[in-house]
Amino acid sequence: MxxxxxxxxxxxxxxxxxxxxxxxxxxxxxxxxxxxxxxxxxxxxxxxxxxxxxxxxxxxxxxxxxxxxxxxxxxxxxxxxxxxxxxxxxxxxxxxxxxxxxxxTEPLENVEGLWVRLIEYDSTQILIVEQHIENEWKKDKESKDPFSMSLSTTELEFAELIENPMEGLEFNFRQSNSYSVLIDEKDPFGASLAYSRKIYHVTNYSGEEIQLSEDFFENLPKKIELPEIIIEASN
CATH class of the missing domain: 2.60.40 (Immunoglobulin-like)
Structure with missing residues (x-):
């Protein structure tokens, strides 16, 4: 180490x-x-x-x-x-x-997708939700240059966990981070991905073991297969 x-x-x-x-x-x-x-x-x-x-x-x-x-x-x-x-x-x-x-760990591949991890730190279960969504170049309406383009990120909807998806289960949102990633670093005006990372703490859960479900999310992309993540009762 x-x-x-x-x-x-x-x-x-x-x-x-x-x-x-x-x-x-x-x-x-x-x-x-x-x-x-x-x-x-x-x-x-x-x-x-x-x-x-x-x-x-x-x-x-x-x-x-x-x-x-x-x-x-x-x-x-x-x-x-x-x-x-x-x-x-x-x-x-x-x-x-x-x-x-x-x-x-290794960086994510430069492809669209959703990645969810469960880690434990300081006796707390922590869910990390990461996502790549392809950006779109759109004409800059505020520019007088007819060829001026800008990345459109304001309309992107990233997946996020529902705070209280079921009785007794709470996901406490703690931190968010986002930025753009070039698919080809040699082409600054080429295709890019919008990256999002959201961190949640599982708070005071006292029920039985439960598997993370699609029903616990908002804005979840279609045809996404979640990993098998088991949430346990808090210590």
Whole structure:
């Protein structure tokens, strides 16, 4: 397994058995090659330190930029990568984060289609819905140039999960990402695909095991065969 080291903070030189723990989280543990994930650290101790050192007549107001530290990481190879643990020292105390394992998979083929995956992270079942839809070049009505063309993406309807498809089952929408992909990178004005990725958390499901069904979706393309995905009761 590869380890990914980032120059996030000033790291302490030695591990300490008395180091205080900091939670390291990510929004997405199974990106595809070339995609990015976001890691987040809770840094409340910095704000607490500032509060303690302020004069009694002074008070912190507003949102703190120190509460969360977030950085994006782009993955440039497939395989398993470990992010963390990170060790650093602040105000005489040593802090150590936990670690996150990334499972980087191959990129999608440049063809129209729908791909659904179920992963588990932080004791939560997470559904990832990805889709490719072919873009269309249309005449740019706002341009005086009769040959001006633009990609039409506003009318595209991507598949999405229904929030409450049945009693007791809830899909909590967490994140969406979309962009265009050239089918042939050598031809910038050639055919392209609109890519969409939607991430959902399965929330507080307490029923029996159930298979993901077409009835749980909106805007599902015709003649799509879903993979066999089983949703289990939440822990």
């Amino acid at each position: 590869n380890k990914l080291y980032l120059p996030i903070l000033v790291f302490a030189g030695l591990l300490s058995a008395n180091a205080q723990s900091i939670r390291l989280k990510t929004n997405y543990t199974e990106p595809r090659l070339g995609q990015s994930i976001t890691i987040t650290l809770k840094l409340n101790f910095i704000e607490e330190y500032i509060k303690e050192t302020l004069a009694p007549e002074l008070e912190l107001k507003g949102n703190s930029a120190f509460s969360n530290y977030a950085r994006d990481i782009q993955v440039n190879d497939t395989g398993d990568f470990q992010v963390g643990p990170f060790l650093f020292e602040f105000n005489g105390k040593v802090y150590k984060t936990d670690s996150v394992i990334l499972h980087v």
